[in-house]
Amino acid sequence: MPQLKLLILGGTGEASALAALLAGNPDFSPTLSLAGRTAAPRLPEIPWRSGGFGGIPGLTRYLLAHGIQALIVATHPFAVQMRANAAAAARATKIPVLMIERPAWQAETGDHWVPVPGMAEAAAALGKTPRRVLLTIGRKDLAPFVAAAWHDYTIRSVDAPSSDDLPPRANIITARGPFTEAADRQMLIEHRIDIIVxxxxxxxxxxxxxxxxxxxxxxxxxxxxxxxPDITGLNAATTEDAPGALAWLQAVRHAASPAKRGV
Incomplete structure (x- = not known):
């Protein structure tokens, strides 16, 4: 049975875990695609590429030109544009697509969460009274907080944001998870944080x-x-983790085999 050629749209722990499961597996020919936004990404033990595709047309061309037989979307839950492009390219090529989505956090007893639908609402929810704020939202969503310049911000990010994108009263912590509760508690105390976004x-x-x-x-x-994005009409499935993705890939490979098709 030939190898199944697949593309993983990565950037998450789930993508890295799936790459580790596929490394050395003779049944699959995987490529992991990284967005290229992190200066020193953790590189996989499988073939990989970095950077965008050129929107929906570029991703569609890549899938067809490389004979991709399965598409895995293991991007960050907030990577809206890449997910939309993946769904559109899967629709155009009719390639089976799997969405990996880790479960969302749920508030528990003792939590004090203020749910908001977006970053503008998050900045507004901080209010007009100056506060000491921890932002753990990445580097691309700081604009609403630049406008709320009366707060003091501690910004934790894998890579430092550009100085042009920062609120005027900002302190930067560059760090990559996983983190521990003890270390995070100490960080919140040292920076006298009042609220987290x-x-x-x-x-x-x-x-x-x-x-x-x-x-x-x-x-x-x-x-x-x-x-x-809308996946109506796609040959699509969802899973929460890398083992679930591997099981789906094995099923797709079996369905695509010549013996299964009666060839």
Whole structure:
């Protein structure tokens, strides 16, 4: 049975875990695609590429030119444009597509969450009274907080944002998860944080800040996940983790085999 050629749209722990499961597996010929936004990404043990495709047309051309037989969307839950492009390219090529989506965080007893639908609402929810704010939202969504310049911000990000994108009163922490509750609690105390703004990314790598906030009785402004693009009519499935993705790939490979098709 020939190898199944697949493309993984990555950038998450789930994508890295799937790449590790596929490394050396003779049944599959995978390529991991990284967005190229992180200066020093963790590189996989499988073939990989970095950078955009050129929108829907470029991704569609790539899938066809490389004979891709399965598409795995393992992007960050807030990577709205890439997800939309993937759904459109899968529709155009009729390639089976799997969406990996880790479960969202859920508020528990002792949590003080303020749910908001987006970054503009998160900035507004901070109010007009100056506060000491921890932002763990990445580098691309700072504009609403630049406009709320009366707060003091501590911004934790894998790579430092451009100085042009920063609020006037900003302190930068460059760090990559996973983090621990003890370290996050100490960081919140040292920086005298009053409130946290974060995205509901889910997963364990950065959930320690939620535990630390609960222990310190700090409120969290929680930005809700955007909805998935429309996958109506696609040969599409969803799973929560890398083992589920591997099981789906094995099923797709079996369905695509010449023996299965009666050839």
């Amino acid at each position: 974060t995205k509901n990314s889910g997963g364990e790598a950065t959930s320690s800040k939620l535990l630390a906030a609960r222990a310190l009785n700090l409120p969290i402004i929680m930005v809700a996940r955007p909805a998935w």
